[in-house]
Structure formats: C-alpha cells, structure tokens
Amino acid sequence: MKYSDFIEGLPVEEIKRIQDRLLEEAVTYAWKHSPYYMRVFRERGITPSDIRGVDNISILPLTQKENIQEDNWAFLSVPREEIAEIVSTTGTTGDPTFVALTAGDLERLACNEERSFGYACAVPEDLFHISVTCDNLFIAGIAYYRGLIKLGASVVRIGPQNIIRHLDLIRKLRPTGIVAVPSFMVQLARRVSSNGVSAAELGIRKIVLIGDSIRDEDFRTNALGTLIENAFGNVCFSTYGITEAQQSFCECSIRQGLHSHPDFAFAEIIDEEGFPLPDGEMGELVLTPFGIEGMPLLRYRTGDMTFKISGPCACGRNSVRLGPILGRRNQKLKFKGVTLYPKNIENALLCVKGVINYQIEAFTGDDETDNIILRVGYHGNGEDFRAELCEMIKAKARVTPKVEVEHPEQVDKRLYEGGSRKAMTFMDRRVKRYG
Numbered sequence: 001m002k003y004s005d006f007i008e009g010l011p012v013e014e015i016k017r018i019q020d021r022l023l024e025e026a027v028t029y030a031w032k033h034s035p036y037y038m039r040v041f042r043e044r045g046i047t048p049s050d051i052r053g054v055d056n057i058s059i060l061p062l063t064q065k066e067n068i069q070e071d072n073w074a075f076l077s078v079p080r081e082e083i084a085e086i087v088s089t090t091g092t093t094g095d096p097t098f099v100a101l102t103a104g105d106l107e108r109l110a111c112n113e114e115r116s117f118g119y120a121c122a123v124p125e126d127l128f129h130i131s132v133t134c135d136n137l138f139i140a141g142i143a144y145y146r147g148l149i150k151l152g153a154s155v156v157r158i159g160p161q162n163i164i165r166h167l168d169l170i171r172k173l174r175p176t177g178i179v180a181v182p183s184f185m186v187q188l189a190r191r192v193s194s195n196g197v198s199a200a201e202l203g204i205r206k207i208v209l210i211g212d213s214i215r216d217e218d219f220r221t222n223a224l225g226t227l228i229e230n231a232f233g234n235v236c237f238s239t240y241g242i243t244e245a246q247q248s249f250c251e252c253s254i255r256q257g258l259h260s261h262p263d264f265a266f267a268e269i270i271d272e273e274g275f276p277l278p279d280g281e282m283g284e285l286v287l288t289p290f291g292i293e294g295m296p297l298l299r300y301r302t303g304d305m306t307f308k309i310s311g312p313c314a315c316g317r318n319s320v321r322l323g324p325i326l327g328r329r330n331q332k333l334k335f336k337g338v339t340l341y342p343k344n345i346e347n348a349l350l351c352v353k354g355v356i357n358y359q360i361e362a363f364t365g366d367d368e369t370d371n372i373i374l375r376v377g378y379h380g381n382g383e384d385f386r387a388e389l390c391e392m393i394k395a396k397a398r399v400t401p402k403v404e405v406e407h408p409e410q411v412d413k414r415l416y417e418g419g420s421r422k423a424m425t426f427m428d429r430r431v432k433r434y435g
C-alpha cells in the first residue's frame with residue numbers, strides 16, 4: 001500500500017472520494033477475513049455492496065470494546081503466523097484487549113506517526129527523547145520510535161526511568177524534542193527549577209504530549225499545559241492515540257485541534273443514541289481505521305468524548321480535526337443539573353497551589369442522582385485553601401461538590417485502595433444503570 005504525503009492538502013471533495021473508496025475496501029476486507037464481522041454482517045443481512053462510501057457508514061453497526069473483550073481472537077483476520085507483534089490496552093476498565101499487528105500494520109503505524117510528528121514540526125535533524133513506555137505491550141512508545149526513525153530523526157528510547165536519569169541524559173545528549181505525558185514534564189520542570197536553572201535552558205523545542213489533554217474546549221491552553229509552557233516555552237503539541245484502532249492524531253503549529261489522517265481512518269462523533277453529530281458538538285469519537293490487516297475494526301467506539309471540525313486549518317491542511325479529549329463516556333457525571341467529567345474538576349485542581357494529591361469520588365445519592373465528594377491532600381489546616389479550592393472548581397467546572405481536605409498520606413491510601421497499581425483519581429461508586 002502506498003501512503004500519499006499530501007492527502008490532507010487536497011480539496012475536501014477529493015479527500016471524501018478517497019475515503020469512500022478506502023471505507024469500501026475496509027468493509028470488504030472485514031467481511032472476507034474477520035470471523036467477528038462475518039458473523040455480524042450475516043446476522044444483520046449486510047453485504048459490502050450496501051456500503052457506498054462514507055455517507056452510508058451508519059448502516060454498519062458500532063463495535064464496542066466489550067465485543068473484543070468477549071471474543072478477542074474472533075477479530076483476528078490473518079493466519080496466526082502472519083502476526084508480527086501483539087500489543088494490549090492498559091485494561092483500566094475490565095480485561096485488557098489484545099491487538100495483533102502484521103508487519104504491514106507496523107509499517108502503517110510508522111507512517112501514521114511519521115506524519116503526526118511532521119505536524120508537530122519534527123525534522124530529520126531532531127533528536128527525540130522518548131520517555132513513555134516502549135515495552136510491556138504498549139503500542140504508543142514503539143509507534144513513536146518507528147515513526148521518528150521513518151521521518152529521519154534520531155531517538156533516545158529511554159522509557160520510564162527516574163527523573164535524575166532522564167535529566168542526566170537530557171543534559172548530556174541535548175535532545176531537541178521529547179515525547180512524554182504532561183505530568184512528567186511538570187515533574188521535570190520542577191526538578192530543574194529546584195536547582196535554580198530555567199527548564200527552557202534544556203533546549204527542548206518540541207514537546208509532544210500524550211495522555212492528558214493540555215487544551216480546553218476552546219483550544220486555549222489549560223492549567224496543566226500552562227505549567228509546561230511557562231517552564232519550557234510555547235513548544236507543546238498535543239497528540240492522542242487509540243490502541244485498538246492503531247491510530248493517532250496530532251496538533252499542528254496552529255494548535256486548533258488534532259489533525260486526522262484521512263487515508264488512515266474515518267472519524268465520526270456520535271450522540272448517546274449513536275446518531276452522528278455535526279461539527280463542534282460534543283459526543284463520542286468513533287473510528288474506522290483503514291488498511292488494517294491483523295484486526296480490522298469498523299465504527300469502533302473509543303469511549304472518548306470530543307468534537308470535530310471539518311473546515312480547513314490555517315496550516316493549509318483540509319483533514320478533519322478533533323477537539324481535545326474532554327473525558328470518558330462512562331465517567332460522565334450529572335451533578336445538580338450540570339453535566340461534567342472528572343477532568344473538569346482535575347483541571348480546576350491544577351490551578352490551586354498546595355494540592356498534593358486528590359481523589360474524586362462519585363456515588364449515587366438517595367434521590368438516585370450523581371453525587372461527588374472531592375478529597376484533596378494538603379499540608380496544613382486549610383480553611384483558606386478550601387475556600388480557594390471551592391471557588392476554582394465553581395469557576396472551572398460549574399459545580400460545588402463536597403470538599404474534604406485530608407492529610408496527603410490518607411489520600412494516597414485511598415488512591416491505591418485494594419492494591420491498585422494505578423492511582424485511582426476517579427472512584428466511581430455509582431449504581432450502574434444499563435441501556
């Protein structure tokens with residue numbers, strides 16, 4: 001398969017024609033090779049000839065993570081000997097799902113990332129410090145690694161290590177770029193400035209950030225992004241990826257949304273009933289990746305809430321852009337008439353000095369509605385602190401939850417309750433409703 005370098009610069013109608021054809025190919029491939037889709041198509045009486053381009057996509061049923069969890073290997077569409085690598089999701093909700101990639105899929109992944117880094121202004125002269133996990137079945141680290149090498153840049157594949165080791169390597173090798181999660185960059189900046197040195201002096205000019213979003217709904221840099229940009233300069237690019245769809249999106253220098261690659265995936269935003277939403281309206285991101293051999297997916301529900309923008313970007317690209325990821329579908333809270341996500345509260349917490357750690361707990365109240373308790377770790381007695389906290393949450397998240405200020409150690413205990421390896425910053429104790 002040949003990937004064009006310039007598809008995102010084509011007129012919108014031409015991009016659509018290409019996507020029409022790629023979708024038809026993806027549907028035919030899944031129908032022929034994927035045991036899962038063979039069954040689904042048969043049960044619903046769908047044949048590939050029913051799908052004539054992206055305008056018809058809603059004929060296809062949605063695919064959920066649970067469908068993969070129920071029968072993971074029914075998605076495998078090649079003989080086992082053609083699998084080159086198996087990766088998995090982190091399994092934060094339920095069992096992890098495995099994704100098998102062929103050599104062709106790995107090449108596709110590299111091409112996707114080569115382009116994404118190109119959007120983030122990476123050039124062959126760059127040296128990138130990769131601080132995210134490159135093993136343990138994670139797809140992202142290896143995608144960045146392969147993409148940067150394909151682009152002609154150099155890489156230092158360090159992965160998660162202690163901050164002193166990172167800093168030592170950064171000082172010795174002088175990378176021009178870094179791939180990291182935002183909290184790592186905050187930690188790095190704090191470490192550097194504690195020695196009276198400015199983080200900007202490290203010389204990192206391109207920071208590609210995965211994981212938490214650094215932009216608000218209106219693309220202004222949020223509190224987390226501001227912490228990083230104040231320390232390193234205005235050099236951050238947000239990226240977002242989804243393991244199951246083997247797909248990533250990345251900001252360009254205009255920083256008005258995450259650019260999609262039109263010949264790699266078709267992106268839809270749907271409402272709670274599964275109907276497509278127009279530009280600018282928040283809903284769930286649904287992806288149909290193109291050209292996947294190992295485990296193709298059609299209309300995969302990512303669970304991530306965002307919106308899309310179809311108009312051209314000031315950078316000259318005409319590809320559909322996604323807004324920042326504003327939350328997870330299953331974490332949506334309805335609190336006293338206000339719809340919000342834990343992320344809204346987290347963003348507010350970042351603006352208050354003295355917050356050591358926190359846990360947001362949601363539970364079902366006597367009146368059957370969502371309730372929120374926020375527990376914040378703080379050193380000191382904290383009446384002024386609590387007032388500032390409440391004010392900030394009211395301003396940023398439009399709600400006034402119950403706030404309990406606790407000793408940070410106590411909050412830590414809650415975060416790792418039951419031996420959890422990951423800090424549970426959002427504890428969902430709501431009574432589950434289905435449907």
Ligand SMILES: [Zn+2]
Nearest residue numbers: 252254313315
């Ligand atoms: Zn752009």
